[in-house]
Amino acid sequence: MFDKEVMWQTVSEAARVGIAGHIRPDGDCVGSCLGLYNYITGNYSCEVDVFIEELEEDFSFMRGSEKVITTFPDEKPYDVFFAIDCGDIERLGKAEKYLKKAVVSYCIDHHGTNPGFAGENLIVPEAAATAEVLFDLADPEKITKNCAECLYLGIVHDTGVFKHSNTTRHTMEVAGALLEYGVSSQKVIDETFYEKTYLQNQILGRCLMESILCMDGKVIISAVDRKIQALYGLVSSDTDGVIDQLRETKGVEVAILLKEMNPRVWRVSMRSRYTVDVAAICSKFGGGGHVRAAGCMLNGSVHDVINTLTREIEAQMGQNE
Template structure:
């Protein structure tokens, strides 16, 4: 399948969504290594925003480009783990100039913005889809590590319902390539810095339960982030920790982008499709994991979200 996608393309750009997470970084670097290893006639570059420090364990992540040379144009732009062109961020201009565009994604909210695409909404991760396009015998250890990392992060270490039997089989086959799965999980998913644990602790301490204790919410202001010396990438995992609270159906975590503008992360268990909530406010994502950006005070945002969540809860 990749042979068909890459046909007639000599120069290839790979791009992913803003604020790249494990699946975005893993799929980008996995595809990068696979092309480098198996297509000597092609030149490939990866364009992503600054990635979390923990993902630099993957080989060649230091080669990721964080800005664009003015004269850069590519035969093919491959968008990974991105539901719409705007979420490509700074690399969207390369997408617009590319001779061909292709999208590989698993977001149910994908807008079909590329010329060609491979999108499967119920796939565990984009890494799973990228794996399906590869020939197993041609997957190197570097490729396998990147794909395994992405699968681990988007399945919550295989605990989410998106992790199907085929997901486990893929993960097992990647381990057979020599991936040290235990180390990758510990170093990139569980391990936190002291400052990350501090901000997590404060967020949990200041969280609130509402809607008969079926929802939990918390937020972090820019002032608080500055106090603890943390950046946006240090907030990874907080919403998932809120989600595991007993009897909670929906978890909401927000952090302040600027005064009265919040980036919102939503997670659910069974009763609420948070992708619909996010889409209503211009965001997107998956049934059980979605996000959006909204202006207003913390309580304004929470009230707006609550109305959409409650509407679904009342239908159950």
């Protein structure tokens, strides 16, 4: 059984602690990893390594981001290893080996589809962000401004600036408490959430222009094939925010963004507004996530993929009626 007192006791006795987030990290992943990193280094004497695979975006805003290790050398086992914001063990990528070899391993997450793959697991699906879970684990007296800034960023990103349906009273209370450590809310929100590079804006424009509506305007779909990715030299984070903008379309319940990873292999991102459980759909195809935000991989032509997904959406909407 998970026990936070035991967890901090274990950390206090450890010589080496490892922390890893998921591949293709988002704001909550990096904010949570660095929030935990700052918390442990600020309060305990152990050595701490923080690993994030495929860290592409500029997260230099956060203290500790320069410490992130993006290579995965073989090392002696960690005394304690944390998997942070990882819905399943595959999402740990190359850090999986550290988790398996660690003396004690913890999985701290908020994805409802998480099976609990570590030695000790704390999965809180009601939490809007893993950063919110971490705040609840922390001793408020031991949180520093650097730690608070990272956790605040995590919450801002996973709630789409406190607007997604995952935002609860508790989420707001945690965010409010974090402000008291001197976090600049405006700076975090503007500089890490709304600010886009020129390229990101170009791709956003293109995805909106080429989007299609189906199912009587209830579903919107946009696809970024390999040709487009090569033309612009895109990296994964360049399409961040596109799906959220698609979902803002009036009348739309489900937004889908398809990215071609290999010929006829698509990474599917899904968002819903009020009723459709996209985690249930993505789970059917080996993916997962949250009720209103999930993803999976599908093979075939873009039309095959669209047909497969709209069939599932239709089936669910039929049941909801």
